[in-house]
Amino acid sequence: MLEIQDLHVKFHNRDREAVSGVSLTIQDGEILGLVGESGSGKSVTAMSVAGLLPRKQCDYTGRILLDGQELLHADRSVLREIQGAEIGVVFQEPQSCMDPLMKIGSQVEETLRIHTQMPKEERHQRALAAMAAAELPDPEGICDKYPHELSGGMLQRAMIAAAIVNRPKLLLLDEPTTALDVTIQAQILEMLKKLNRESGVSMLFISHNLNVVRKLCRRVAVMQRGVLVEEGDTDQVFYHPQHPYTQKLIDAIPTRNRKEERP
Numbered sequence: 150m151l152e153i154q155d156l157h158v159k160f161h162n163r164d165r166e167a168v169s170g171v172s173l174t175i176q177d178g179e180i181l182g183l184v185g186e187s188g189s190g191k192s193v194t195a196m197s198v199a200g201l202l203p204r205k206q207c208d209y210t211g212r213i214l215l216d217g218q219e220l221l222h223a224d225r226s227v228l229r230e231i232q233g234a235e236i237g238v239v240f241q242e243p244q245s246c247m248d249p250l251m252k253i254g255s256q257v258e259e260t261l262r263i264h265t266q267m268p269k270e271e272r273h274q275r276a277l278a279a280m281a282a283a284e285l286p287d288p289e290g291i292c293d294k295y296p297h298e299l300s301g302g303m304l305q306r307a308m309i310a311a312a313i314v315n316r317p318k319l320l321l322l323d324e325p326t327t328a329l330d331v332t333i334q335a336q337i338l339e340m341l342k343k344l345n346r347e348s349g350v351s352m353l354f355i356s357h358n359l360n361v362v363r364k365l366c367r368r369v370a371v372m373q374r375g376v377l378v379e380e381g382d383t384d385q386v387f388y389h390p391q392h393p394y395t396q397k398l399i400d401a402i403p404t405r406n407r408k409e410e411r412p
């Protein structure tokens with residue numbers, strides 16, 4: 150469903166490419182993990198897919214196809230349509246993505262307001278359903294709250310609800326659990342798994358932590374300095390890494406966590 154072909158991105162104010170010849174595919178209903186250290190080009194890859202690349206500040210080549218439709222060179226108006234209707238995006242810091250002065254319910258509904266003609270009551274019902282799918286307790290009550298009244302974990306669930314409310318084909322999750330404590334992180338990973346199982350939405354899950362990716366993704370791609378150095382079945386990559394950089398990422402995981410869940 151998503152095909153990235155030979156993507157290159159170079160920012161004008163940098164000497165080397167942020168993304169150098171990355172090719173990746175995500176099948177219908179698949180969750181692909183994308184790992185690598187800070188600055189390896191994961192977010193720039195996701196931004197290219199989401200149509201969020203600052204086009205005036207960089208040169209970019211390649212192709213990005215979502216169900217056959219080219220996105221990398223598409224017009225802004227086409228991208229805006231796709232962003233709201235077919236691709237949902239969730240970032241690490243929900244606080245910085247939410248409007249502090251707008252109630253949660255309105256923010257979750259926003260995509261529907263912009264991209265559909267749906268009547269108000271139907272929008273509200275869809276927002277409640279999305280919040281329930283994101284496992285927010287008491288969605289009706291939370292609709293009336295402001296962002297500062299929710300915990301970090303709850304806010305991230307609200308962001309996920311906003312990203313799925315228009316039933317996108319693809320969800321881009323850029324370090325969505327990194328800022329959360331481990332218990333909340335585990336609960337959100339479980340929720341994402343269930344969401345994928347029940348709605349069939351495909352996901353690109355970005356993390357610098359290979360151990361987190363293992364919990365969610367059957368397939369993983371590893372990036373280093375803009376280049377895709379390894380890709381394959383997550384367990385295979387984890388237990389038999391082919392690239393020294395992947396080994397380095399694995400070595401960075403505490404041994405206690407590495408042993409758990411060994412098949």
Ligand SMILES: Nc1ncnc2c1ncn2[C@@H]1O[C@H](COP(=O)(O)OP(=O)(O)OP(=O)(O)O)[C@@H](O)[C@H]1O
Nearest residue numbers: 160163167185186187188189190191192193194203
């Ligand atoms: N708007 C921009 N202008 C110039 N350089 C940029 C811009 N956005 C990203 N970069 C550079 O592109 C490279 C890749 O960054 P990217 O954010 O994709 O890395 P990442 O793997 O997602 O890391 P992190 O986890 O820290 O976000 C980095 O060197 C970064 O500084």
